[in-house]
Amino acid sequence: MNTYKLLTPGPLTTTDTVKREMLVDRCTWDDDYKAVTQEIRRRLLELAQVTDRDYTAVLMQGSGTFGVESVLTSVVGETDKVLICSNGAYGERMTAICARARIPFLHYAQRYDRTPDAAHVAALLEARPEITHVAMVHSETTSGILNDIESMGKAVQAAGRTFIVDAMSSFAGVEIPVETWGVDFLVSSANKCIQGVPGFSFIVCRRDKLIASEGKARSLSLDLYDQWKSMEADGKWRFTSPTHAVLAFARALKELEAEGGVAERHRRYAANNRLLIRRMEQLGFATYVDAASQGPIITTFFYPDGVRFAFREFYDYIKARGYAIYPGKLTERETFRIGNIGEIYPEDIEKLAGIIADFLAEQQKEAAAV
């Protein structure tokens, strides 16, 4: 089998030691297994910089979207209204979730290359008392832009509303002091910056607000409160849990700690990202997001100007040499994306830059030959 590293926002390249954890089958009813779940929940609170007194963590089967859907459909009541601030596909997905579940919502759509504005939201909350919740993405993986959830959280908290954050592609790759920033529900998943494998999402919840949501859920399997109630008792998942993914995740958490925690992981990702952008700019590629709002996770690049450029060819050429990149997700311009999270180091970025330089040189040679 041809193997290659993933320069994508998840699933991403994991260590061999994380993958090896999945060679053992576990019994979900067993005390050892339930203890693993409890240890994961405890560690997640530490990473979120919150205490067990005010916050609690819930693990939920499925990919990240299932976690976002679980929160929106479980905590926003029938007489509530959620303001969704979007600047990309993942923010828009929250509106799709609400529309499908008939959850009352209001949509504040920002341009994809701009971050949602906290002052605008503060004014909206002042003018519209019926808004009870505000939801937003932290790292918009659509473009790679990093949104300012700190300012937004403060505005939402000052207005006495509940703040829901999709921190899928940022949690553990960017420091998020959840309580200090006024976040009430934070969603992320196993296969992003903690560097586990896909299979479940997790939600860090303000305890009193989670408890207040009892009975509001519109779905049985995604009922956040019920899932928590069962886990809180003894670490038991309500329905079959992704045992192999859970064990891999527990290992990934230990490796995160060994690396030096979120601060060190952030340093590595940011170094990868700066190097990537520098090398790509040297090769003539421009970024979609301004340097000031560019996040350290994934970068959107425009197709090069003035030359023939076929993404499929570019992708295949790079993949054959050991790396998988990502297509763009913008509608108005032709772009592609390169992620730099997972088990990726500056030497990978240097290798990738060399492969791309070779590709461009071969294309030039071909163009000169015709």
Ligand SMILES: *Cc1c(COP(=O)(O)O)cnc(C)c1O
């Ligand atoms: C990955 C991701 C999700 C979840 O996507 P899934 O395909 O369901 O895992 C949600 N939001 C953001 C910002 C993401 O990067």
